[in-house]
Amino acid sequence: MNLLSLKDISVKKNGNTILNGLNLSVQKGDIHVILGVNGVGKSTLALAIMGITKYTGKIILENRDISKLSITKRAKLGIRFMRQTPPSFEGIKIREYIKIDSNLGIEEIKKTLKKVGLPESYSERFLDDTLSGGERKRVELAAIIASHPKLAILDEPDSGIDIISINKIKSLIKELNKNGTTVVLITHREEITSIATKASLMCNGKIVKSGTPRDINKLFKKDCKGAKL
């Protein structure tokens, strides 16, 4: 069953075409990896799904056209989004940030932080620029796990994370998925497809092929790495 369908999505910025009539179907329960080299429009695609960037075309979530819905309304339908570089927030503690979107008590928040590889004491830290980009990403991932969304769009969750921790992040995404969240995982690293149940290859603002992670990986290695299709 389709959870999310994107139909003929186009985005233009300053006269440049970023997304060019993109079509994509995401099945409920999948970890669907969008694989593509830098600059093909992957992050713009994530922003379009969340309603952050303007686009033409249709976005359907569970048979409902959400194309004209605001960011807030899309979030209320159960979509969550993790930016490639989450912003810092002055004066907001990490526990308060996670509480915005969940009913977790302090002990559960600490456990969630531990899961994403942050010390429990971070619950009292501010989500400001004293945290590294990688740490802010982990906090964002913790917030998403705590909110139990229907659909999580994760933009490059593996970038800025050390090699040792990548496996932990991968297993967390699997766990998130196991608990009922469909995941759209955007990446330029084929290693991450190992946790995917479905994959799509993105080039020049379009999905050029969808299929098994193995097939898409092969195609990516063959045709995309080092040169755009």
Add this chain to the structure above:
Amino acid sequence: MNFEEEFKEFIKEYEKSGFVSQELLKYPRLIVNENKVLDIQNVKGVSIRTKKIGKRLKVCVNVKKGTKLKMPIHMCFGVLKEKMTQNIDVKLTLEDSVDIKILSHCFFPKSKNVTHIMNGNFVIGKNSRLIYDEEHFHGKKGAKVYPHIRMKLKENSYFKSAFATKQGVIGTLDINYKLNLGKNAAADVFTKVLGRKDDKIIIVEEMNLIGNNSKGLLKSRVAATQKARCIVKSVMKGIGKNTKGHVDCTEIIEDKGMVSAIPIVEVKEKTASITHEASLGRINKKQLETLMSKGLSEEEATEIIINGMLR
């Protein structure tokens, strides 16, 4: 109203703000309503004396050499009336090797036309440390407040202040601080203000790093919403050798608010280093979108960002 009734009424109103409790009444303190002293409690090493001169109230706080207090000294200057001008002159002297905290509350819950003028003259002795928190509680109609402080920090002394408007509408706020730092002294002045309605806010803070190796930080966080107007003038001067200063100003606007920043950074000594950063404008779009993508409305997200910035 007799003295006792006035004191009870004052405390009752004070507690209504939700920011104070009976706990504060355990501290050494000075509680003033209008220009009447309702309560003074001194502790060993701390002498708080007052004198009424015409319509002005002179307050002398002297902290003896070597005094170190775990609990803060609580000072509250309030006006329960709707209209009144309160004139307070505060002379604060910390002798050498003192370590204290002062919690100063300005409290005008029913103000329609209250003016509070506070002229402070602070001297921080050698090797002394003062933490000074000033919090304002205003009513729905705002007040006119003029906290003006002149301060001298002697050798190796440290001063840290935080000014915050906690409740109500500001009205007119005119902050004027001037600090002169001696050798190896350090100061950290943090001002947080939320302007609403027709508030007029002028913040002028000047730090003169006169003594060698002195260090200073002037930090301001201001939000001007609705029709509030705010000007922040931050002056940092590196005069002594190896002095280091930094000015950090963030001002955001919403609705028809207006903010302006006038940073003046001046160096008169080649080994001095003064830096400055300022950010003025609307709320950060990325922060707003990130909170909205958690299901918050734009208004809710804005409130969280502003409250965080002013925390």
